[in-house]
Amino acid sequence: MAEPDSHPNPSILSHVSIGTNDFMRALVFYDAVVGAIGGRRVMEHPGAVAYGRAYPEFWIHEPYDGAPATVGNGTHIAFVAASKAEVDAFHAAGIAAGATDDGKPGPRPDYGEPYYGSFLRDPDGHKIEAAFWDDELARRLGMA
Numbered sequence: 001m002a003e004p005d006s007h008p009n010p011s012i013l014s015h016v017s018i019g020t021n022d023f024m025r026a027l028v029f030y031d032a033v034v035g036a037i038g039g040r041r042v043m044e045h046p047g048a049v050a051y052g053r054a055y056p057e058f059w060i061h062e063p064y065d066g067a068p069a070t071v072g073n074g075t076h077i078a079f080v081a082a083s084k085a086e087v088d089a090f091h092a093a094g095i096a097a098g099a100t101d102d103g104k105p106g107p108r109p110d111y112g113e114p115y116y117g118s119f120l121r122d123p124d125g126h127k128i129e130a131a132f133w134d135d136e137l138a139r140r141l142g143m144a
Contacts, residue, residue, distance in 0.1 A: 015050070016077055017059035019069030020124050023047060025098070026060045029123055032097040034058070035131055036089040037081050069124060076119070076127035083132055084116045090130035091118035098123045105130075114138040 020026035022111045026048055027117040034040065039058075050056030058077070060104070063069050081087045088105045095101060103119030114134040122128055138144040 011057075013057070015057050015059060017048075017061055018077070018124075018126050019063040020060055021069050022123065022124040023060070023062050025123050029094070029097045029099065030058075033090050033099075033120070033128070033130075034079070036093040037079055037086045039079075051116055069111055071125040071127075078117070078129040078131045081130045081132040084134075087116055087118050087130045087132050091120065094120040094122070094128075099128075102127060103129075112138075112143065113141055114143065 008129060010083065015110035030051060031041070039051050039053050041049055042052045042054070043056045048059055049120075051058045051060075058079070067107075079090065081090060084105070091101075091105045099120040099122055100123050101119075103116035103117070106116065108115045108117050112133075114137040116134065117129050117131040119127060119129045
């Protein structure tokens with residue numbers, strides 16, 4: 001098994017994709033929230049757009065089978081934020097773009113003292129989050 005530091009990409013995920021019932025509304029929404037954490041559209045196909053910082057990590061698409069998109073109960077997607085300010089900006093951009101608040105920005109000590117996050121429901125009802133892990137605080141607490 002390869003050592004984690006030896007792999008060119010430290011993530012274990014290639015990408016995540018979710019369906020939408022209103023493609024244009026979803027694009028406006030995700031342009032805003034992903035932009036707030038330094039991401040952008042990196043690939044586009046008819047009925048599908050991928051977001052990321054460098055490569056396509058998060059896809060929004062119309063369901064391929066033509067059936068309505070549905071929300072996964074118990075499912076949520078967390079985006080990496082570089083700071084508490086980015087978490088705050090993500091939440092504010094989401095609310096402004098039509099999200100429903102599902103957890104205002106703030107510390108989440110149940111997830112670890114260095115954890116700061118916020119939760120939203122996108123216009124289709126998907127639960128999304130922006131999360132910041134304070135590496136400096138984790139080191140001071142002996143967690144890193």
